[in-house]
Amino acid sequence: MSIYAETPKQRRSKSTEAKLIVPPEARGFGLQRRFRRLQRKGPIYALTGISNLSERLREMTGREVIDMDRVMGVMQFLYRQQQLAKRGVDYAVDEFGFDPEWTESLLPLFEVLYRDYWRIETTGIENVPATGRGLLVANHAGVLPWDGTMIKTSIFVTHPRPRHVRALVASLFMGMPMLSWFLRRTGQTVGHPDDTRRLLERDQLVLVFPEGVRGTGKLYADRYKLRRFGRGGFVSTAIRAGAPIIPVSVVGSEEIYPMVGDVSSVARAFGLPYFPVTPFWPLLGPLGLIPLPSKWRIQFHPAVHTEEYPPEAAEDQNLVMSLSDRVRDTIQQGIYDNLKLRRGAFV
């Protein structure tokens, strides 16, 4: 039996004495507090350290060794990723699963590939409309669809009004783990006429590769020879939606993975359209997945104005096929022109 009428808790709450309560993390050596401070100030410490090092190196060698702009770019990228992680569930994707904020945060990575790795020169960017719908039609090459990502990056980097491009992807890739998630999240959708129509009706820029996997899966010996453009389905969709077709020629994508063979038996076993053999794949394993640093050129051609035709013209197979051939010829001619303008495949 206690001598007090109250419990210890009640006594404490009534006490008028001021007490200094030490927070638990400040005990010991204050490791946790120091760690937190380091976590907060770490980026600034790292930046000052690198800039001091850069100055020291400049004094020693007499030239710029560390590009501080690059360092700042990396820091910005990391900061942005951290900010994105903080948004939690408070973001919305559209019905196609596109997350514009997240996609924009990844663009610096693709910009590095665009500027420094493939040294891409883009011409005719003024042919891409700044607003409103448009259907970009491009040649497809290089075992993995890097050309699509580079066309998207080039419009975001060089266009006076940066826009997102929504590429159409073979349904096969939409059924693959990781890839389906990444493609949907970055704005791609299935190559289905319904999807194309809906995106165009929402005044989006849609990128289509009419060659499909026939284009990416061709051998190095057949490089820069356009394949059949399907049945011209992209032309009828464009006519129905009243969207201009902008032909795009990409040069350089053929050399990133020089495909010397196709093991169709392995491809069939995995349910793939082709199984490529390049000088480095599958010989070097994952290293063979690194694309070669070829020199690229991307040209956007003047638009083919399909909006002049009435929507019923989409049923006119003759008109559709002739327009499809016109687009194909423009792209093929553009490829030849840009191959001449390029000094060599890797310089």
Place this chain on the structure above:
Amino acid sequence: MPSPSPSRVLITGVSNPLGAEVARRLATRVPWLFGCDLNDPVSALEEMDFVHADTRLSVIGKLVRRLKIDTVVHLAVMVDSPRGERATHETNVIGTMNVLAGCAGPSSPVRRLVVKSSQAIYGARPEYPSLLSEETAGMHPAGSLVTRDLVELEQLAHDFAVRNPACRVARMRLGYRISRTTALGRYLSQPLIPSFLGFDPRLQLLHEDDAAEAIALAALGEQEGPFNVAGAGVVLLSQAVAIMGAQSLPVLLPASQWISRFAIRSSTGVNLPGHLLDLLLHGSVMDCSRLKAAFDWTPAYSTREVMDGFAHGQTEELIEAPSPPQEYELQVYLQRRRRGERNTMARHVLPAPR
């Protein structure tokens, strides 16, 4: 030829929660309301006459003619059943066939038929368009038994509409609903949710109230043909898991769906039907523009609001089913009030996606 507004309405499958809610909504809007089901109704409505009748037997024809029913609301369709997929086939296909046969013929007084269908009619596959419109259903071979049944059911309803031009048939494809009674809701209520590695499907949901309102509007209206009914916008599965405050465990492999199904059932105790497994792999979103154009109405709750509401309502207590009718009504009323409060709260706290 506009038919007069419905006066004598029969609801089949009135004892399931959706049927009860539809009956509650129609009770004040139509002069005569009849309901039939195998089981006792969960709520006793004074305005409704209840008949024990099995849709799998040919009693509906007699019922319809005796009672001079002019509107049949066929809700005895099981999409998300705790029973096996094979057991639901009997109810869905044979039951619907009997109901349609009962409503057919020159002597039938039925002028309006509303059939409940589901988003599951589309199934989910990677090659499907991102937004499913009404005409794309049944174009590909069905992946699961429920999908196949629904395609057959809607085909029957369509054939019926063609043969009986005097009767207008509306097929309401309701989006996936989440509550403690649906498999999807129970799956999302787990603390640790097994999901497919490398897949983040888009989910589209429909609020229970919106589902009932859509059916009621269809029963009172003139619209014909299939209609997609679902909340606006989408929620990714990863978002849904985070909203529920759960942790997702990406372990399942898409190649072996049987193993995945077994893993989900044994680890969480939820028996996911095949069509829901496809949904968790590839996601499915419907285009509801036809509904908006024909009914001039859109669901009040967006997908995100449904998800938020479900997450907030996790602590909600269950209503004991076999309680006295007045007690039950009171409890339903109180629960609806609370749910409404929570939903408006959720709408203020979290930004509505657009």
